[in-house]
Amino acid sequence: MNLFATYRNYILAAVDALAPGSTTDAITLEPPRDAAHGDLSTNAAMVLAGQLKQKPRELAEKLAEALRALPHVASVSVAGPGFINLTLAPAAWQAVLPVMLAEGGSFGNSTIGAGKRINVEYVSANPTGPLHIGHARGAVYGDAIASLLLKAGYEVTKEYYINDAGAQVEVLARSALLRYREACGEAIGEIPAGLYPGEYLKSVGAALFEQYGNGLLSKPEAEQLIIAKDTAIGAMMALIKQDLAELGIHHDVFTSEAKLHAEKKVDAAIEKLSKAGHVYRGVLEPPKGEKPPEDWEPQEQLLFRATEFGDDADRTLEKADGSRTYFAGDLGLTLDKIERGFTTLIYMFGADHGGYVKRMEAMTAALSDRTASVDIKLCQLVHLFKNGEPVRMSKRAGNFVTVRDVLDEVGRDILRFVMLMRKTNQDMEFDLAKVKEQSKDNPVFYVHYAHARAKSVLRMAHEQMPAAWEASVAPDVQTLALLTHPAELALIKLLAAYPRLIEQAAVAHEPHRILYYLQEVAASFHGLWNVGSKDAEIRMIQPDQPALTTARLALARALAVVLASGLTTCGVEPVDELR
Helix, strand or coil: HHHHHHHHHHHHHHHHHHHHCCCCCCCEEEECCEEEHHEEEEHHHHHHHHCCCCCHHHHHHHHHHHCCCCCCCCEEEEECCCCEEEEEEEHHHHHHHHHHHHHHEEEEEEECCCCCCCEEECCCCCCCCCCCCCHHHHHHHHHHHHHHHHHHCCCCEEEEEEECCCHHHHHHHHHHHHHHHHCCCCCCCCCCCCCCCCCCHHHHHHHHHHHHHHHHHHHHHHHHHHHHHHHHHHHHHHHHHHHHHHHCCCCCCEEEEHHHHHHCHHHHHHHHHHHCCCCCEEEEECCCCCCCCCCCCEEEEEEEEEHCCCCCCCCEEEECCCCCCCCHHHHHHHHHHHHHCEEEEEEEEEEECHHHHHHHHHHHHHHCCCCCEEEEEEHHHEEEEECCCECCCCCCCCCEEHHHHHHHCCHHHHHHHCCCCCCCCCCCCEEEEEHHCCCCCCHHHHHHHHHHHHHHHHHHHHHHEEEEEEEEECCCHHHHCCCHHHHHHHHHHHHHHHHHHHHHHCCCCCEEEEEHHHHHHHHHHHHHHHHHHHHHCCCCCCCCCHHHHHHHHHHHHHHHHHHHHHHHHCCCCCCCCCC
């Protein structure tokens, strides 16, 4: 039950009665900035004014008269240039509680997505080592976007793009061969510059030795590299999938860059662009503002007309040796996604991929004839601390802190919660000690405590007033009408806003809004609890008032439903009891 959608529909009906055939897409209904102005505010009169060539305040007064007759509307007023503010009777809000209790975890589910197909590509770390803490941010955020979109009624595919072609996998192969020689008993000394130094490759070298003994050394180097590459990529992807599983992340599709090339997907994308006139042979000028290398010479290349689709420069499709560029590989993957029927492509990229945004938008527009859209989230850096001191690099990884290190320190739920506490375009400071503190200053604890507190009072009520506890599962409207304290009504209004929050966050692809909201809900509940600690009449369990106790227990149940739903959507397990 989305109370905001219900009353927006009422307003649209009033608009249609006043001005049939009017365009109403821009009409909004939201809480006013100042709560003193009421519960709901609409711009309907201002949207209509331009179409009808009338003054917005005059239109607002006409609409206000019609809106006063709506169910549970206590008052209607006109403010500013023509905003219409509505105040609802408590019964309107109280009526949402039985819906929350009946729907449970499905409360907040929406059909706004209408089954629209969306592809969310996230993590996609090069298969050259374990995931580091920077990968975790994009992994958690992308996974939460997918979960949020599913809740809002979209059809979602979660995809991982394996970059198993190109220079980085050749470096991986050479690094693995070095560890193989070490497993053969050779003293390899210090890892040469340019190779991967992490100890995680020792197991790859050992696996090669177990399979081939010293025999691999007698094979031609090219054959050695192929064998080492395949073994190392397989081992690294197994390691990455294991870490992702520990994070609660499971992708639907793993797409191999090498396979896209082998299946001629990249060639098909270039051919499609060529037929549409978007590919040509030409010479690119050096980047503006940069001094070209001394050995730079203008050279004819195969180019994609990316500038026709909003990019800063046309993009090269072939290297000097005739092989395809990394950009060309992205063309193949994008065409593959479009041919699978996705109309929205969401990507989680690292902060160093800002230059990819316009080129990805350009290729998607060109390959889809401008029918598919792209949303690229750039994840800024994660600065890791412990008690205010920077955390050192992982010995196992060699030059970074792994996801495994952090999981071992704080666990999955805290890690996921923290990674969603900031917008992706903001740097993040993550203190491993502070996030485990049981303090109101720790948002992780604060939200979990609210859920655990609600569960605790329900357990107490089950022992002390079992009849009221049982009645609170499905209370009647007369009982819920006893919830009249301002702090109770304020909490109910927040809980009733959850379906609207889900829709807004889904449309914006911003799951961090859920955690902002949950912190606000937790604060409201803790505030109500604190009122009860000073005034016994406001406490949830009233031994001599079973009906009031039933109503308040229903509110506690509804709070737990919304907190659990929001946390679960973010991939965080609700806590019933704090230890």
